[in-house]
Amino acid sequence: MARQTLGYLRTLFEREGIAPRKRYGQNFLIDLNLHDVIVAAGEVGPNDVVLEVGPGAGALTRRMADLGAAVIAVEIDPAMARLTRNAVEGRPNVRVLQRDALANKNRIAPEVLDAVRAGLAVDPVARRFKLVANLPYNVATPILTNLLVAEEPRVELMAVTIQWEVAERIVATPGTSAYGALSVLTNALASAEIVRKLPPSVFWPRPLVDSAIMVIRPDPARRTRLGDVVWFQSVIRRVFNHRRKNIRRVLHGYYRDMLTKSDIEDLLSQAELAPDARAETMTVDQLVGLAHRLKERLHAAPNWDGNSNSSEDSEDALDEKDDDE
Structure with a gap:
């Protein structure tokens, strides 16, 4: 297969009568070295079951397959799925699934997860599940977060290209404008690093923003410390919906039917948090401690029903709203 240069892709697409579709966030890597960088960052080898979302013309797919990995390539665009199949004939x-990788923004499609499980079942001891992909911008955050929080199959490493702004949010620290629920959730469960910043010129068509190659390594010890991941996710979703309000006011607003103001002040004291602390300035450790204390206190409340979700919550788990009140 020819290297995926701009000239090669233009000729291929013209011959096939297709064009990149903005609707699906299709931006193809045309720098000849970057596929190698992504594969190296993903440490791809013969013991891996690799999920690739948005394989496009199949250059990265083929490279990983030639390294012996079992690759599950998921492509929503029928024309691109055909190109991927041709590339890995x-x-x-390699298994190519022509479908949306997401069932909805809060769930990976069951067919995709079943394909991963089938790959892992070949040798459940030796095989490792990874996500390695040039992710379409429009699905990057839900793909990353849904795989990160999933109980099974557990992803061991994610090496992806994503929008630079999303990468900045993932590695952001307390008190910075990029710090939010995505930063906290990722770093409560994994370590993350930006491998390389990518200018628009390395893609075709050129996006309007910079991108990044990022590696995320889920950490079993962090997950054990966190405990109930679904509960933690619901807590950070709520507090970052009102990131600039003091935490006492936020908790009272959500849990007033179960906890008194005195209860809330007491649990904040036990968590060693000031009542006027704000989510945007709290560390990951502080938020983990808050979630634990809050769950303990709610379980002791006489009218606690065990439901961690609320109709007040946004349907999109990590969509953040600023509230200056």
């Missing part, structure tokens, strides 16, 4: 270690 004759390679039995």
Whole structure:
């Protein structure tokens, strides 16, 4: 297969009568070295079951397959799925699924997860599940977060290209404008680093913003410390919906039917948090401690029903709203 240069892609697309579709966030890497950087960052090898979302013309897919990985390439665009199949023809270690990788913004499609499980079942001891992909911008955050929080199959490493702004949010620290629920959730469960910043010129068509190659490594010890991941996710979703309000006011607003103001002040004291602390300035450790204390206190409340969700919550788990009140 020819290297995926701009000239090669233009000729290929013209011959096939297709064009990149903005609707699906299709921006193809045309720098000849970057596929190698992504594969190296993903540490791809023969013991891996690799999920690739948005394989496009299949250059990265083929490279990972040639390294012996079992690749599950998920492509929503029928025309691109056809190109991917053509690129990996004759390679039995690649499965191409023509479908949306997401069932909705809060869930990976069951068919995709079933394909991963089938790959892992070949050798459940030796095989490792990874996400390695040039992710379409429009699905990057839900793909990353849904895989990160999933109980099974557990992803061991994610090496992806994403929008620079999303990468900045993931590695942001307390007190910065980029710090939010995505920063906290990721760093409560994993370590993350930006491998390289990518200018628009390395893609075709050129996006309007910079991108990044990022590596996220889920940490079993952090997950154990966190405990109930779904509960923690619901707590940070709520407090970052009102990131600039003091935490006492936020908690009272959400849990006034179960906890008194005195209860809330007491649990904040136990968590060693000032009542006027704000979510945007709290560390990951402080938020983990708050979630634990809050769950303990709610479980002791006489009218606690065990439901961590609320109709007040946004349907999009990590969409953040600023509230200056």
